[in-house]
Amino acid sequence: MSKTGSTQPSERQLSLLVTVLAFALPVVFVLVPLAIFLVYSFFGVDQGTIVYAPTLGNYVRFFTDPIFLPVFWNTIVLCVSVAAICILLAYPAAYFLATLKGRWRYALLMLLLVPLLMSYVIKIYAIRSILGLNGFLNKALVALGILQQPSTLFVFNMNAILLTLSLLLIPFAILPIFLSLERIPQTLLRASDDLGASGWQTFLRITLPLSLPGVASAASFVFVLAIGDFLTPQMVGGISGFTFGRILYSQFGTAYNWPFGAALSVALAMVVICAILIGERFGRSRGTSL
């Protein structure tokens, strides 16, 4: 009795410590930095130094200056398109993976995820040379007779950003879709077959609806990663591919206007949070109805 009495307080202390740590880490490394940049967005800049007096000027500028909202909107449209392309390409791939049996399934999955091990910058460089005027894509299209002469359609414009981001982010779409497909009980498919449904009907009525949570989280994943990216647009976007990330980046680099950059980040964060909430909402409601 006395023995358990002596261990209990130390155990309780330990669990208290673990709890504090578990809360402290996200607070110190996530919430506090977020709060700091939120506060910064209400400061101003004068002659290259930050003025620590609260102002709404940055937000007023964001909503009234004619350059920011159109670029912001175009960027959102771009990233929704990237998410759509990724889903369209990733779904068949994930479906194929899910139909495989045993060892092959995971070997192939690993193969699809290998690009994630490579440096992101190197991938952009490689893709850019593929898309260039003398690049592989143009050479292939000309050789196949699809194009008369090399085209500049694929590089240094919005198309280039769309293609590059899609290519870079497809693995992030495959994984959640594959997981949701894998989780569908085989018994449901067999039951559907027993009741006389065709393969196509089974797919439309059983597989597709049950995999939608995976699709939703894949879409929000890809969208969030795409909208936060400034390097890809900077490197392949050229003159017409100007995105919100590039404006944001310039506020921290050359302009040295951190408060305005912080305000732009807040706007971006709002969109990102919305995307995550939407992904979460669809992901969960389907899941619980099972």
Next chain:
Amino acid sequence: MGLKKAFLRLATIGLGIGLMTSAALAANLRVLAWDGYADPDWVKDFTAATGIGVDVVFIGSDDEIWAKIKGSEGQDFDVFAVNTAQLQRYIKADLVSPIDVTKLPNQKEVLPRFRDLSQVSGDTKDGKVYGIPFCFDSIGLIYDTDKVKPAPTSMSVLWDPAYKGKILAYDNGEHNFSFTALTLGYKDPFNLNAEQMAAVKAKLVELKRNVLSFYTTADEAQQIYQNNDVALIWANYGQQQVKALQKIGAHVAYVNPSEGALAWLDNWVISKGVRDNAAAEKWIDFMLSKKVSSALSERTGFGNTVTETSSAGGNDKLVWLNNVEDPLKRSDMWNEVKATP
């Protein structure tokens, strides 16, 4: 190259520690410089010739120099290297000492454009000389000799519709406003009034529509050149960029535009806290010798103030970079240029 630099740095650190023990006896000359401005063999030669020991500290950015000099109010170093655009800031903060040019015999032998320092913008204040130029590079125009005929003489070729989609420009608002102002014929490209800014902005929107892309690093420009049909490159990295392109077999040449090429110019300056002014003067004079200057150009690819180099011909007009009226404004307007459809 990186490895070589690392070794050099290690060697310098080793030398530094070795010399520290003797530092208490004889006060060494304390030099703050960029990599390539105080190579170990020159330091050795200098010590052999003058009997003055030298401790070199290398820096990697303008901000770092400022932090080191301002942090100690100039007491930690005797001589340091800084560009003309930055120098005025040090003069204003009273961190540098005026230099007696008569104590530098080699300064009389420099190229004509550097002989009268009152003509080099940024080097003097109230008739006193504060900086001795020793190293520079221009921001000219690289052109493909097979595609651009006749050879261009002005940056206005960047607006030529014949080269639409074959031009690489640099992604920096400050420089782009300055060089466009020069192309438009404005006297002081670093101090533009509102009307001039608007005109330059309109001109930059036209430029944007004529270029293939805006690059940021020399390496990036080279890669784009290899994979696309590029005829003209606005050469932010000057000679280094030309040489790198020629190395991969590109048929390119370099020209400084007739309206004036932007150029950076690094100077030796003596800090306020200098311990032995004569030793500092000897160092500067030594760096201005033909031998060191030409070796510097050979090793770095930059121009020097003593011997002719490919950075600039004798008649080329160079406009030394200076602080611009409002960097934030230029950066914002550059974003507006980029956002214009």
